[in-house]
Amino acid sequence: MSAAIEVMRHHRSIRKFTEQPLSAEQRxxxxxxxxxxxxxxxxxxxxVIRITDPELRAKVMALCGDQAYIGTAAEFWVFCADxxxxxxxxxxxxxxxxxQLLIGAIDxxxxxxxxxxxxxxxxxxxxxxxxxxxxxxxxxxxxALPRGVVPLFGLCLGYPAQDPEPKPRLPASxxxxxxxxxxxxxxxxxxxxxxxxxxxxxxxxxxxxEMTWTGQIGETxxxxxxPFMLEFLRExxxxxx
Amino acid sequence: MSAAIEVMRHHRSIRKFTEQPLSAEQRxxxxxxxxxxxxxxxxxxxxVIRITDPELRAKVMALCGDQAYIGTAAEFWVFCADxxxxxxxxxxxxxxxxxQLLIGAIDxxxxxxxxxxxxxxxxxxxxxxxxxxxxxxxxxxxxALPRGVVPLFGLCLGYPAQDPEPKPRLPASxxxxxxxxxxxxxxxxxxxxxxxxxxxxxxxxxxxxEMTWTGQIGETxxxxxxPFMLEFLRExxxxxx
Numbered sequence: 001m002s003a004a005i006e007v008m009r010h011h012r013s014i015r016k017f018t019e020q021p022l023s024a025e026q027r028x029x030x031x032x033x034x035x036x037x038x039x040x041x042x043x044x045x046x047x048v049i050r051i052t053d054p055e056l057r058a059k060v061m062a063l064c065g066d067q068a069y070i071g072t073a074a075e076f077w078v079f080c081a082d083x084x085x086x087x088x089x090x091x092x093x094x095x096x097x098x099x100q101l102l103i104g105a106i107d108x109x110x111x112x113x114x115x116x117x118x119x120x121x122x123x124x125x126x127x128x129x130x131x132x133x134x135x136x137x138x139x140x141x142x143x144a145l146p147r148g149v150v151p152l153f154g155l156c157l158g159y160p161a162q163d164p165e166p167k168p169r170l171p172a173s174x175x176x177x178x179x180x181x182x183x184x185x186x187x188x189x190x191x192x193x194x195x196x197x198x199x200x201x202x203x204x205x206x207x208x209x210e211m212t213w214t215g216q217i218g219e220t221x222x223x224x225x226x227p228f229m230l231e232f233l234r235e236x237x238x239x240x241x
Numbered sequence: 242m243s244a245a246i247e248v249m250r251h252h253r254s255i256r257k258f259t260e261q262p263l264s265a266e267q268r269x270x271x272x273x274x275x276x277x278x279x280x281x282x283x284x285x286x287x288x289v290i291r292i293t294d295p296e297l298r299a300k301v302m303a304l305c306g307d308q309a310y311i312g313t314a315a316e317f318w319v320f321c322a323d324x325x326x327x328x329x330x331x332x333x334x335x336x337x338x339x340x341q342l343l344i345g346a347i348d349x350x351x352x353x354x355x356x357x358x359x360x361x362x363x364x365x366x367x368x369x370x371x372x373x374x375x376x377x378x379x380x381x382x383x384x385a386l387p388r389g390v391v392p393l394f395g396l397c398l399g400y401p402a403q404d405p406e407p408k409p410r411l412p413a414s415x416x417x418x419x420x421x422x423x424x425x426x427x428x429x430x431x432x433x434x435x436x437x438x439x440x441x442x443x444x445x446x447x448x449x450x451e452m453t454w455t456g457q458i459g460e461t462x463x464x465x466x467x468p469f470m471l472e473f474l475r476e477x478x479x480x481x482x
Contacts, residue, residue: 001270004245004362008274008355029242031417033249035410037354040371041461042454044410048417056420077417085415086462088426089455093462098471098480099374102346106393109350110357110369113278114249117358121245128351130281133340144421152347169276169285174326176272176289176318179297180385185326213283214330220282221327221334230339230482239339239480241471 007121012166014125015069017158022074026122030157033118037110045100046108047082049143049151050075056142063139064131064154073156078132078139079112081105083237084148095148096240101233108152119157129154136232147237165204168196170213190214248362253407255366256310258399263315267363271398274359278351286341287349288323290384290392291316297383304380305372305395314397319373319380320353322346324478325389336389337481342474349393360398370395377473388478406445409437411454431455 022030031048039045051057060078061070070076081104083095112128119126132139132154139151169175171189194212201209233239263271272289280286292298301319302311311317322345324336353369360367373380373395380392410416412430435453442450474480 001266002244002248002359002362004248005270005274005359007243007245008359009277011277011279013279025242028413029246031413033246035413035416036250036252036407038252038254038357038369039410040369041458042408043458043461044416046416047422049422050417050419053420084422085426086458089431090459090462093459094465095462097466097468098474099467101342102374102393102470103371103466105343105346106350106353109347110354112347113351113354114358116279116351117355118243118246118249121243128279128281130344133343144424146422149422152343166277167283169280172269172272172276175276175285175287176291178291179294181288181290181325181387181390183385185329190330217282217284217327218331218334220284221331221336224335225338225344226340227338227482229343230480233339239471241468 004117004121008117010166011116011120012164013127014160014162015127016160016162017069017073018161020074020159022124022157026124027075029122030115030118034111034115037114039107040103043086043103045081045083045104046111047080047085047149049078049080051078059142060139063135063142064129065134067129067131069127069156070129070154074158075156077155078143078151079108079153079155080145081108081150081152082148084146087148096237098239098241101238104150105152112153112155115155124157125160126155126157129156133226133229140236150233150236150238168200245358245362249358251407252357252361253405254368255401255403256368257401257403258310258314259402261315261400263365263398267365268316270363271356271359275352275356278355280348281344284327284344284348286322286324286345287352288321288326288390290319290321292319300383301380304376304383305370306375308370308372310368310397311370311395315399316397318396319384319392320349320394320396321386322349322391322393323389325387328389337478339480339482342479345391346393353394353396356396364400365398366401367396367398370397374467374470381477391474391477391479409441
């Protein structure tokens with residue numbers, strides 16, 4: 001329906017990259033697209049750390065589950081919620097509200113998605129790295145992130161050296177509802193989706209992976225989810241009140 | 242550089258709409274673009290409530306600072322972080338981790354930004370509504386949002402009946418840094434930006450509004466930021482641990 005919609009609907013995470021770097025023009029267009037996203041109360045409560053130093057990149061990679069593409073991607077950017085910069089010019093700012101964590105997380109993600117779409121529209125590919133939250137204390141030390149700054153996700157960008165299929169998403173009817181949240185979502189539709197996900201993995205792995213969506217989220221959700229996060233957020237001055 | 246980048250860089254919030262509705266095809270393309278965004282651990286931890294009932298829309302509008310465009314936009318969608326739906330199929334899921342609030346907020350915002358870009362690429366306009374967090378208890382009751390669901394932001398969409406200028410963003414050097422967070426951001430660049438924002442408001446208001454960026458964020462940040470939010474999040478089963 002539009003070139004932008006084609007780009008977004010074709011999204012799949014890219015984890016293998018060629019060695020070709022991005023041009024300065026590409027980087028600037030991606031950054032400008034990111035910054036053009038909406039910002040709650042115009043606070044612009046984000047900061048992005050671009051990791052160009054190869055030694056530093058290797059150390060960051062080690063803190064992020066050693067995912068090789070953090071080392072091999074042409075670009076690796078760490079997107080942070082940032083209420084620290086405001087304090088430089090507004091020392092009397094009141095921070096630490098849980099609401100401000102939401103503002104920071106939402107607005108920074110709006111920027112991140114624009115960066116992804118901009119990159120993809122230029123023939124590049126990328127993957128978001130939630131693993132920047134694996135060892136956040138160590139990452140903050142490495143990147144000198146002060147109180148008021150929280151690393152939310154990384155973004156690897158580069159020229160794709162693979163061409164995976166987009167992953168099937170939940171049926172729209174299990175994600176978009178009208179007027180009220182339903183008492184129960186349709187089980188038959190979920191079973192149909194589970195079968196679709198099973199087929200996707202079967203095809204993708206040559207039959208080596210058999211996994212439904214509910215099976216996969218079950219494996220994830222019975223585990224603790226980064227149980228240190230609340231304490232870390234508080235140490236960084238978020239979610240205090 | 243690409244059609245998508247042009248769309249994103251031209252973004253400005255639209256708050257006045259014509260009466261023309263969206264077609265079903267447009268809605269579906271926007272929804273599919275939203276769903277195509279990345280999802281942490283493939284959890285798809287979001288739900289979107291589309292408010293079509295005019296009476297309900299009026300009630301929601303009243304809870305969101307009575308912003309008229311919530312009533313007049315062709316579409317109004319409430320984007321939520323959702324870990325409740327998972328419990329229908331994975332009753333043993335462990336929820337309540339602060340990490341899961343981050344996942345929900347980030348992933349839902351990725352979707353929201355794709356929805357915005359998709360709409361804009363079709364000649365539509367929109368505005369995000371943070372005010373869905375003004376009276377979240379009442380909103381949850383109205384939309385039947387159960388524990389495990391948190392309304393994060395609304396999105397008004399429609400055909401624009403205004404054509405405002407994009408708002409100047411922070412200089413890239415005050416948002417994107419290399420390798421380490423700086424001890425201090427450049428004050429001279431901030432002063433230049435403040436002057437640029439002052440000019441923007443002067444032009445836009447015919448000289449009636451004189452406001453710098455630091456002046457504006459100062460007014461926002463000396464106030465409490467939705468001080469009920471942490472308690473609300475906990476009542477909804479988030480940020481408990």
